[in-house]
Amino acid sequence: MSDIKAVVRAKHPDIVLTGAVTHDRSSKVTSVSEAGTDPTSGKFFYRIESADFDRFEDGLRNDRTVGAFERIIETRDEEAIYSFEYTDEAKVLSPVVSAANGVILDMKNDESAWILTIWMPERTDLVHLWDYAQQNDIDIDLLRVNEYDGLGNTDAGLTDSQREALLVAFETGYFEEPRNATLGELAAELDISQPAASGLLRRGIKRLITSSLLDDSEKRD
Known part of the structure; x- marks a missing residue:
């Protein structure tokens, strides 16, 4: 068997940041890979594009998956990097992937759903993510997988x-x-x-x- 790179689409209102991006339809969220992928660090970093950061932050304040947030730096017009801390209500997929010896290479929003690009050592390791999704009523689809x-x-x-x-x-x-x-x-x-x-x-x-x-x-x- 060979390692794989899978692209999956996941949707649930309690997946982290879903409330914020639903509130600000102009927003686009992508992970900051250079900030690391350690799910135990307590802080998670994302690059945010938005036509109205005030509206996006209003969404964050009412997003029950977000415990704290900080706008760290504005990299250019309508783009900034934020750090987030999650609440216990947040459904976080990265620890599940890490437990299966995988890595989330990229995560971005597709309206209220999320597109994740995942590396895993074996294709069969994807079952751990599907088990978590089933247990938590997360809609999940495999868009493609490359060996x-x-x-x-x-x-x-x-x-x-x-x-x-x-x-x-x-x-x-x-x-x-x-x-x-x-x-x-x-x-x-x-x-x-x-x-x-x-x-x-x-x-x-x-x-x-x-x-x-x-x-x-x-x-x-």
């Missing part, structure tokens, strides 16, 4: 972005005849523009061809 063992062990020299684009394109049926997914749908899955998605596919395919089909003299040329 990196195949492409990850080649000498193709793919970047992480090229590898992800190729895997998502394969899983969504972009390479089928006829295609089951358009370039626009693929770009939306990757959360990038269509030209960027097209470029990742072209460069990734070129690297795979160079690595797999050409001999050493042709590679040098």
Whole structure:
């Protein structure tokens, strides 16, 4: 078995920060990966985009999952980094993932639901998250799961972005005849523009061809 990168969608009114983002529909929440992922630290850091931080903070004050918060720094217009402490009523998914030897790589809101990108050593470890969701009445869906063992062990020299684009394109049926997914749908899955998605596919395919089909003299040329 190989390690996996899974993308899941979870929804429940008591998942942390749900009340705040529901109150401020302009807000976009993403995790700050460089701040660490230790669920026992007591503080959690997120990058917040909002057209009205006063409204967002009004939502925080009425969000029963948030015990304390602080706007640490405003990184640019309509964007700031906050630290949060959670209440006992908050449903927190990161300890569940950590207990299964996994890591939440990214978390962002999709209106009142949450999209989580999770690394786990085994695909079967996802059952721990599903068990927690069932016990706590959390709606959860697996959007996609990528196994990196195949492409990850080649000498193709793919970047992480090229590898992800190729895997998502394969899983969504972009390479089928006829295609089951358009370039626009693929770009939306990757959360990038269509030209960027097209470029990742072209460069990734070129690297795979160079690595797999050409001999050493042709590679040098």
